[in-house]
Amino acid sequence: MNKKGIIIFVSIILIVVVGVIGYLLLDSSSQRAEDVSKIVNQGVLPSLGESTNPMKNKPDINPVDASNPFRSIKTNPFQ
Secondary structure, rough: OOHHHHHHHHHHHHHHHHHHHHHHHHHHHHHHHHHHHHEEEEEEEOOOOOOHHHOOOOOOHHHHHHHHHOOOOOOOOOO
């Protein structure tokens, strides 16, 4: 083999080795990131039940509900 062939062969080997190492590092770092996100998100908020709903007993402040004259009519009055 001449000098040019050896340089190309070594370059290809180095590119393959760097690619494999890069893939392994990226794969393990993404797996670590998923594990960290699971740990961080676990138990962030306390459990909220029905008793903590502030709008459960809200007052009726809609003026249309109180003054609507057509509320009890079941048919359309404009036909």
